Amino acid sequence: MAHENGISRRKFIATSMGGLAAASLGSWDLFASPRPTADLVIHGSPVLTVDYKNSVLGAVAIKGNKILATARDISGLREFIDQGTQVVKYTRGSVTPGLIDVHNHIVGQAGMTSSWVDLMRCNSSKSVRETVAKWVVENDWPPGQWIRGQGYMWMWDKMGAGSREGVSGPPLVSRFDLEQVVEVSGKKVDLRKYPIYLFQLSGHYATVNALALIKTKIMDRSGKFYSGRDAQCLTVPNKTVGEAFSPEGHAFGSFFSMCNKDGVRQLDGMIFHHYAMEELFARGARFGDLKLLDAAEMTQGLKQRCGEFIRMGVTSLYDNNLRMLKLLPELKDFPDQAKMGEKLRLTLYPYICHLDKGAFPAFDTGRRRGVTSLAPLFKGDWMRLVGYKLQIDAGTMTGLTWTPSRSRGDMTQGKLNLWQYNDFLEIVRTLDKQKAQISIHVAGDKALDWSLDAYEQAGVGGGGRRHRLEHILCVPQKSMNTPKGKAVPLYPRAQDLGLVFCPQPGFILYYAPFMDHAFGAGVGKLKQDKIYPRVTHSIPYRSCVEAGIKVALSSDSPCVMDPNPLIALWESVHRKTRRFRKGKEVLLDSYVFNHPDETGKVYDERVDFMQALRGHTIDAAYAGFEDKVKGSIERGKLADMVVWNDDIRTLGTRVPVMKTRETKPVMTIIDGKIAHQDKSSIKVEKA
Numbered sequence: 001m002a003h004e005n006g007i008s009r010r011k012f013i014a015t016s017m018g019g020l021a022a023a024s025l026g027s028w029d030l031f032a033s034p035r036p037t038a039d040l041v042i043h044g045s046p047v048l049t050v051d052y053k054n055s056v057l058g059a060v061a062i063k064g065n066k067i068l069a070t071a072r073d074i075s076g077l078r079e080f081i082d083q084g085t086q087v088v089k090y091t092r093g094s095v096t097p098g099l100i101d102v103h104n105h106i107v108g109q110a111g112m113t114s115s116w117v118d119l120m121r122c123n124s125s126k127s128v129r130e131t132v133a134k135w136v137v138e139n140d141w142p143p144g145q146w147i148r149g150q151g152y153m154w155m156w157d158k159m160g161a162g163s164r165e166g167v168s169g170p171p172l173v174s175r176f177d178l179e180q181v182v183e184v185s186g187k188k189v190d191l192r193k194y195p196i197y198l199f200q201l202s203g204h205y206a207t208v209n210a211l212a213l214i215k216t217k218i219m220d221r222s223g224k225f226y227s228g229r230d231a232q233c234l235t236v237p238n239k240t241v242g243e244a245f246s247p248e249g250h251a252f253g254s255f256f257s258m259c260n261k262d263g264v265r266q267l268d269g270m271i272f273h274h275y276a277m278e279e280l281f282a283r284g285a286r287f288g289d290l291k292l293l294d295a296a297e298m299t300q301g302l303k304q305r306c307g308e309f310i311r312m313g314v315t316s317l318y319d320n321n322l323r324m325l326k327l328l329p330e331l332k333d334f335p336d337q338a339k340m341g342e343k344l345r346l347t348l349y350p351y352i353c354h355l356d357k358g359a360f361p362a363f364d365t366g367r368r369r370g371v372t373s374l375a376p377l378f379k380g381d382w383m384r385l386v387g388y389k390l391q392i393d394a395g396t397m398t399g400l401t402w403t404p405s406r407s408r409g410d411m412t413q414g415k416l417n418l419w420q421y422n423d424f425l426e427i428v429r430t431l432d433k434q435k436a437q438i439s440i441h442v443a444g445d446k447a448l449d450w451s452l453d454a455y456e457q458a459g460v461g462g463g464g465r466r467h468r469l470e471h472i473l474c475v476p477q478k479s480m481n482t483p484k485g486k487a488v489p490l491y492p493r494a495q496d497l498g499l500v501f502c503p504q505p506g507f508i509l510y511y512a513p514f515m516d517h518a519f520g521a522g523v524g525k526l527k528q529d530k531i532y533p534r535v536t537h538s539i540p541y542r543s544c545v546e547a548g549i550k551v552a553l554s555s556d557s558p559c560v561m562d563p564n565p566l567i568a569l570w571e572s573v574h575r576k577t578r579r580f581r582k583g584k585e586v587l588l589d590s591y592v593f594n595h596p597d598e599t600g601k602v603y604d605e606r607v608d609f610m611q612a613l614r615g616h617t618i619d620a621a622y623a624g625f626e627d628k629v630k631g632s633i634e635r636g637k638l639a640d641m642v643v644w645n646d647d648i649r650t651l652g653t654r655v656p657v658m659k660t661r662e663t664k665p666v667m668t669i670i671d672g673k674i675a676h677q678d679k680s681s682i683k684v685e686k687a
Helices: 009-024 074-080 108-112 123-137 210-215 275-288 295-310 327-335 421-433 445-458 492-496 506-519 542-547 565-574 609-615 618-623 646-653 657-662
Strands: 040-048 055-065 066-069 086-089 094-095 099-104 145-148 179-184 186-192 195-201 207-208 256-261 264-272 312-321 345-350 383-385 387-391 437-442 468-471 478-481 486-489 501-503 580-582 585-588 641-642 665-670 673-677
Touching: 009 478, 040 074, 040 641, 040 646, 055 421, 055 478, 066 609, 086 145, 086 501, 094 646, 099 421, 108 312, 108 673, 123 145, 123 179, 123 186, 123 275, 179 501, 195 210, 195 275, 207 327, 210 264, 275 646, 295 312, 295 327, 312 618, 327 345, 345 641, 387 421, 421 437, 421 445, 445 478, 445 492, 468 492, 478 492, 478 657, 486 492, 501 506, 506 565, 542 565, 565 646, 585 673, 609 618
Parallel strands: 040 086, 040 094, 099 312, 145 195, 312 345, 345 383, 387 437, 437 468, 468 501
Antiparallel strands: 040 055, 055 066, 094 641, 179 186, 195 207, 207 264, 256 264, 478 486, 580 585, 641 665, 665 673
């Protein structure tokens, strides 16, 4: 054969060889003049490029804030090295693109500084009470001053049947648990003398004691709702607290758990849903001397939190529930105030609660400014706002489900919808027309179907918006197309709409037994006698990949106790739960979090390590329209990357999960600059 597509064989071979030579030089333009010089070259360890072929190379060159070239080894980069080039030779590790966390709450975390009580290690109401009392003693905290705490999750002593003692609602700390005298180091602390607000780790629940409820004029001294009318602070004015209705159509009081105690129906101090918590904060600031976060605290806290994520290998982060809109100007200024080791590339998604009334209305109405005008879309090098966050149901154990939930964490038994469907559909339509990306919090299967219904009815399919579904804890084999009343295959619906699924595999490690208890057959002492197909594909990954749906990984920090992205990578491969203990007693052993459908067929949602890595890099970048500029180590992309102390691919075979902590970044590079360096392990030298 003399020709190939009209080109002579000799010319074809010469052209092909020239292309290969250019590839070995990282696709440097042979006609460019003068030849560029690299600022930094890294070599000696496998470079996991995460390109479309998952190529593994051995060297990468950086110039300015961009990747200049890649090669099999440093010999392929000699053309770009001169005396001014800095060279890092590290032979014990691996190199990856910078990890991208697409669902995080870093701005909220920035406000939870040392002035908050850390409750992360508490797993019982007794341990919460003692931790708060110890903090009071250590900080010499005066009576009457607010105590704020955060970080506790479900209480094991509240989970068992009959343990509630007449208290309804989620398995949280109640106000009665806090209204006690605790002895610490020989000192007695009367917690009844302090207004106390404790933020549960997921952010969907909180606990306040009697003094806090009284100071905020939510409860009177008998334990009932405060009966005075107040037009100044309640989001829905001219009503008493008990009379007011939330934007979602539920009575405001329904977000406050009640109990029968001493013959009186009264508040027990447990709160669920953001609307009620924001109302409590507003009333606390107005009536109860509760100090809210200011710009200086936020900036300092944000520097600290960003630094923590940088040292974990995260280079970009998406705050998926921004609510402190008054601080947005300070947020925009933050990158200019921070050093390289104190800032990440941040994408913001403000939270919208309702169309035209109540907390976080979407649009301007009357004298009230809506979220979309307070926080309009914008783009910047270090910070941008590309869309908004909506939420159909509440937390892990309060998902909106078609059939009742048996969870002790949900007093509504799966019926808590935070929007009326028609209002929800209207906001989806309007935001899509504004070219805003929509991110929807989804826990229950009914919430999932409503999201798909709204997206379909709004006609968003094929629009390139890359609208998102978050968490997706209840995923049956088929979904209910509500308007048509038919059960239809789930994944083709999502794929046709161009949706991106954003699960948090870290939930499996920390909360799988509670999710199984809430939505499925349960495990261990919480075992039930029925298969629930709604959890067949809980936190799906393999099924999405097979259906052509992009999956972007994240931590949902602080909802997941350990925000390290390696947890999500490990869990994507292994899907193993942790062992739960109470002292030396094993309450629940570890198990693989895969589920059957109604026929008993078990679906395996595990993927291989490279697919998981794509979920935290290039596919995560895709979720934010950034896959053309970051997410892989390729010429011309932003130089955001991580050098690890070992071969990160071993996470695919390494067990137990605690071994993931042995893998650490020795260098994190953001925008072509070193943001973190373990100088005892890795050196930068002149060529």
